[in-house]
Amino acid sequence: MTQETKPIIQVVGLRKTFKRLEAVKSVSLEVYRGEVFGLLGPNGAGKTTTLEIMEGLQKADAGEVTIKGMQHKDASREIRLITGIQLQATALYDKIRVEEVISLFKSYYPVSLPLDVLLDTVSLQEKRRAMVKQLSGGQKQRLALALALVHDPEIIFLDEPTTGLDPQARRNIWEVILQLRSQGKTIIMTTHYMDEAEQLCDRIAIMDAGEIKHIDTPSGLIKLLPAEAFISIPYGGDASLLPSVEGVVRAEVKSGKWELECTDLTQTLKSIMQSEVLPGILNLHEMNIRKASLEDVFIHMTGKTLRE
Numbered sequence: 204m205t206q207e208t209k210p211i212i213q214v215v216g217l218r219k220t221f222k223r224l225e226a227v228k229s230v231s232l233e234v235y236r237g238e239v240f241g242l243l244g245p246n247g248a249g250k251t252t253t254l255e256i257m258e259g260l261q262k263a264d265a266g267e268v269t270i271k272g273m274q275h276k277d278a279s280r281e282i283r284l285i286t287g288i289q290l291q292a293t294a295l296y297d298k299i300r301v302e303e304v305i306s307l308f309k310s311y312y313p314v315s316l317p318l319d320v321l322l323d324t325v326s327l328q329e330k331r332r333a334m335v336k337q338l339s340g341g342q343k344q345r346l347a348l349a350l351a352l353v354h355d356p357e358i359i360f361l362d363e364p365t366t367g368l369d370p371q372a373r374r375n376i377w378e379v380i381l382q383l384r385s386q387g388k389t390i391i392m393t394t395h396y397m398d399e400a401e402q403l404c405d406r407i408a409i410m411d412a413g414e415i416k417h418i419d420t421p422s423g424l425i426k427l428l429p430a431e432a433f434i435s436i437p438y439g440g441d442a443s444l445l446p447s448v449e450g451v452v453r454a455e456v457k458s459g460k461w462e463l464e465c466t467d468l469t470q471t472l473k474s475i476m477q478s479e480v481l482p483g484i485l486n487l488h489e490m491n492i493r494k495a496s497l498e499d500v501f502i503h504m505t506g507k508t509l510r511e
Contacts, residue, residue: 211236211358211389212257217266219252226252228413230266236357239380239390241400243501244410250393251291251362253410257391258288258360270358284312287351287359291366295346297336301327304335305349312354325349325379341372348379359383361392365399377403397497407497411505424500430464432494434471437461437486444481449474461485468492 210233219227227249234240242250255261257268259275259282267274270282295304302318309315322328325345330338338346344364351359361380365373373396380403383390394400400407401421408418417424429452438459445461446454450471453464465471472492475481 210234211271212391213267213269214253214257215267215269217253217256217268218264219249219256219261220264226413227256227263230410230413230415232408232415232418234389234391236389237384237387238405239384239392239403241404241407242391242393242410243397243400243407243497244393245505247412248410249413250410254360254362254391254393258286259283260288284354285357287354287356289347289351289359289361289364291362293343293347293350295335295343297334299335300331301333301335301338301346302331304346305353308350308353314355315353316355321349321352324352324382326375339372341368341375344368344372344376345379348376352383356388358389358391361390363393363395366395373399397501401497409501409504416504421497424497425495428495428499428503430466430495430499432465432468432471432492433499434463434465434468435460435491436463437489444478445475448478448481 212234214230214232217227217230218225230249230253232240242253244250252261256263256266257270259268259279271285273282275282299307302322305318305321309318318331319328322331325348327342327345327349330342335343335346348361348364351361364380365376368376377399380390380392392403404421406418406420407424409416409424417427419427438456438461445451445463448454448463448465448471450465450467451463452466453462455462463471475485475487
């Protein structure tokens with residue numbers, strides 16, 4: 204993704220309060236043409252509210268959203284013609300055929316993509332004559348995505364597009380999103396899945412309690428952690444030397460295991476193996492090593508797990 208100098212979407216100082224709950228607190232961000240931009244956060248973080256304000260479905264108490272130089276208050280129709288929206292849940296009539304519901308949505312726009320192109324994009328050609336009620340969960344999500352794409356929008360908003368789907372159905376949605384990005388579309392999405400964000404997003408904004416904690420690429424966010432890797436070793440006696448092992452920034456016992464955070468995995472492992480004491484008191488054959496992940500970043504920044 205080649206980032207342009209001028210953002211296609213600019214959000215400045217968004218605020219939104221529901222009764223006594225301040226759902227969005229001075230959120231500012233920029234999205235560039237052709238990127239997949241992710242909003243990551245636990246339930247109640249303010250992701251959907253922020254997205255709905257950007258889409259024009261909610262009015263902010265303060266702040267501005269500019270899309271291609273336009274604002275919803277002045278150019279709502281123009282913005283609707285260049286944006287497509289897939290909500291968390293799309294309610295459709297059960298007793299209508301797939302091709303009929305797509306044709307209905309096509310009629311809402313002065314220009315739209317051919318029916319066959321839309322069906323091919325979301326891999327629903329074989330279901331074109333099926334009733335909506337006959338579709339699986341993954342197929343309904345792909346249909347909802349097709350409805351967001353009927354007018355060939357430049358900018359696509361996806362609110363948790365794969366929540367509740369099985370792994371194969373999620374992968375199908377991923378393929379569509381990656382295909383859209385390859386066409387130069389700009390995609391703004393929320394998700395509850397770390398692997399999804401890491402696979403699809405060029406940049407990610409981590410949100411918590413209505414605020415953006417940090418915005419960066421997935422790899423850039425991971426580099427913010429003090430540790431590059433984590434080692435788990437079953438507790439095997441007095442290992443008081445572990446906290447002083449080279450490269451270890453934190454060491455503690457959790458659930459009968461030593462949990463180590465290290466800045467230099469190679470050096471830490473070398474130091475443990477070359478120790479005169481540690482190999483004899485640790486169950487090294489059951490040692491588990493993993494690289495730092497977005498989940499670790501989220502916990503480090505918010506103190507929470509993503510789905511909390």
